[in-house]
Amino acid sequence: MYYNSGLLEIRKYRVQSLITILLFIAPFAMLMLAFPADAFGWFLLAASYFLLLTCKEIRNSTALFWVSVIVLTLHHIISFMNAYIGTTLGADTDAMGFHVAAQIQSSVTGSFELKVGSGFYIQMLAYLYKVFGPSQFTGQMTSAIGYVLSSIVFIKLMTRIGVKRHQGKLLFLFGALPTVFFLTTVILRESWEILSFLLIIYTALGLRHKKSLRQFSVLFMSVFVLALLHNGMMAFAPVIILLSFLWIYSKKEGENSTAGKKIIAVLISCMAIGVWFYINNSGISSTASSAVASGSVVDYANAYRDGSAHDSRASYGISNSDSSLFGLIKTFPLMLVYYMFAPLPWQIGNVADIYAALESMLRFFLLYFAYKTWKKSAGEEKRMMKYLLLTFIALECLWSLGTINWGTAMRHHLVGYGLLLLVAGPAMFDRINSLLRPRLK
Missing domain, CATH: 1.20.5 (Single alpha-helices involved in coiled-coils or other helix-helix interfaces)
Structure with missing residues (x-):
C-alpha cells in the first residue's frame, strides 16, 4: 500500500x-x-532562464535564484524595448553598426578568413544570421546568453574564491549596474568579453589545485576567444597567460619551495607565448598585438590615442609628452588615473557625466576595499588575492594606454568589473552594514 x-x-x-x-x-x-523573423531570439530568451537552473548554486539559494531571475528579466525588458519600441542607451551607433555589417556579411558567400576584434564579432553574428535569419532581437539575445553565462561563472567564482557573505547583493551589483544593464543587452561584444575573462580566472584558480586537460583546454580557449574579440585583448593575451601560469605553479601554503615548479611555469608560459607569436605572425593579429610583437607599443599607443581623441565630447585629453619609452613611463600614471576615475568634478558637464562620476566613485571604493582585503588576508588566500589583483591591474593598465575618453572607458571597465567586485565587495558590504547597524537599532 x-x-x-x-x-x-x-x-x-x-x-x-x-x-x-x-x-x-x-x-x-x-x-x-x-514574430516568426525573431523566432530564434525568443527561443534564446526562454533558454536563458533554463541556463540559470543548470547552476547548482542558483538552485540551492533562494536569494541567488530570485536575484538572477529578476535581473535577467530586466535585461530582457531592455532588449524588447530596443527591438520593438525604440533605441535604448548604448544601442545606437556601435550596436546598429554591428547588426547592419553582420546582416550584409550573412548574405555574402566567400572563403573564410578568421578576423580579430570587431571583425570577429561580426563574423559570429553573420553566421547566426545566415542560419536563423537576420534579426536585431536575435542578435541582442546572443548578448543576453553571454550575460547569463558570465553571471553563472561569477556565481561559481564566489564559491571558488570563498565568498560566503552578501552573495545576492554581489550578484545584483554585478548584473544591475546601469552600464552592464544597458550594454550587455544589445548587439555589443561586452558580455562575451566579460565571460571569457571570468572563465580564465575561474579555470586558473581550479588548475592551482588540480591539473586536468579539460581545464587547461578551457583556459586556453577562453584566452583565445578574448583575444579575438578585441584588438587590445590580443595584446593582453600573453600577459594573462604569464600571470596565470606563475600563479598555477607558484608555491602553496605549507609546501617546500622547489625550482622545478618555477621552471615548469616559465617553460609553459614561454611555450604559450611562443604560440601567441606564431599565431600573430601567421595573420591572426591586431594592430595592438603587432605593435607588441614588433616592440613599437609607444608609437602605437600615441597614434591610437591621437586618432580617437575627437571621437567623443568626453575626452580627458591626456597624451604622451613625447614618443619615447621614457615619455610614456612619465605620462602613464596620469593616463591611468584619468582612465580609472574620469570624469573628475571639474569635468562634469551633463547628467551622463554625473552618472559616470558616480560609477568612478564606486570603482574607487572597490579598489580601496580590495586593497584592505588583500592586506588582511594571509597564506594561500593572500597569494590568491595577489594573483586576482595583479590580473585586474594589468588589464586596466593595458586599457588605459588606448583609451582617451570616459565614455569608452566605461565600456572597457566592464571586463574586469566582476573580478574587482568579487575581491572587494564582501568587505565593502560589511562596512556598509556596520555603518547602518547603529541606526537600525
Missing part, C-alpha cells in the same frame, strides 16, 4: 512538473508564432 502511494506521489510530481514546463513554454511559443 505504501509502495503504491509512493508511486502515485511520484507520478503526481511528474505531471505537475510537466504542466509547469508547458505553462512556461507556451508564451514563448506564441511569441515565436507572432
Whole structure:
C-alpha cells in the first residue's frame, strides 16, 4: 500500500512538473508564432532562464535564484524595448553598426578568413544570421546568453574564491549596474568579453589545485576567444597567460619551495607565448598585438590615442609628452588615473557625466576595499588575492594606454568589473552594514 502511494506521489510530481514546463513554454511559443523573423531570439530568451537552473548554486539559494531571475528579466525588458519600441542607451551607433555589417556579411558567400576584434564579432553574428535569419532581437539575445553565462561563472567564482557573505547583493551589483544593464543587452561584444575573462580566472584558480586537460583546454580557449574579440585583448593575451601560469605553479601554503615548479611555469608560459607569436605572425593579429610583437607599443599607443581623441565630447585629453619609452613611463600614471576615475568634478558637464562620476566613485571604493582585503588576508588566500589583483591591474593598465575618453572607458571597465567586485565587495558590504547597524537599532 505504501509502495503504491509512493508511486502515485511520484507520478503526481511528474505531471505537475510537466504542466509547469508547458505553462512556461507556451508564451514563448506564441511569441515565436507572432514574430516568426525573431523566432530564434525568443527561443534564446526562454533558454536563458533554463541556463540559470543548470547552476547548482542558483538552485540551492533562494536569494541567488530570485536575484538572477529578476535581473535577467530586466535585461530582457531592455532588449524588447530596443527591438520593438525604440533605441535604448548604448544601442545606437556601435550596436546598429554591428547588426547592419553582420546582416550584409550573412548574405555574402566567400572563403573564410578568421578576423580579430570587431571583425570577429561580426563574423559570429553573420553566421547566426545566415542560419536563423537576420534579426536585431536575435542578435541582442546572443548578448543576453553571454550575460547569463558570465553571471553563472561569477556565481561559481564566489564559491571558488570563498565568498560566503552578501552573495545576492554581489550578484545584483554585478548584473544591475546601469552600464552592464544597458550594454550587455544589445548587439555589443561586452558580455562575451566579460565571460571569457571570468572563465580564465575561474579555470586558473581550479588548475592551482588540480591539473586536468579539460581545464587547461578551457583556459586556453577562453584566452583565445578574448583575444579575438578585441584588438587590445590580443595584446593582453600573453600577459594573462604569464600571470596565470606563475600563479598555477607558484608555491602553496605549507609546501617546500622547489625550482622545478618555477621552471615548469616559465617553460609553459614561454611555450604559450611562443604560440601567441606564431599565431600573430601567421595573420591572426591586431594592430595592438603587432605593435607588441614588433616592440613599437609607444608609437602605437600615441597614434591610437591621437586618432580617437575627437571621437567623443568626453575626452580627458591626456597624451604622451613625447614618443619615447621614457615619455610614456612619465605620462602613464596620469593616463591611468584619468582612465580609472574620469570624469573628475571639474569635468562634469551633463547628467551622463554625473552618472559616470558616480560609477568612478564606486570603482574607487572597490579598489580601496580590495586593497584592505588583500592586506588582511594571509597564506594561500593572500597569494590568491595577489594573483586576482595583479590580473585586474594589468588589464586596466593595458586599457588605459588606448583609451582617451570616459565614455569608452566605461565600456572597457566592464571586463574586469566582476573580478574587482568579487575581491572587494564582501568587505565593502560589511562596512556598509556596520555603518547602518547603529541606526537600525
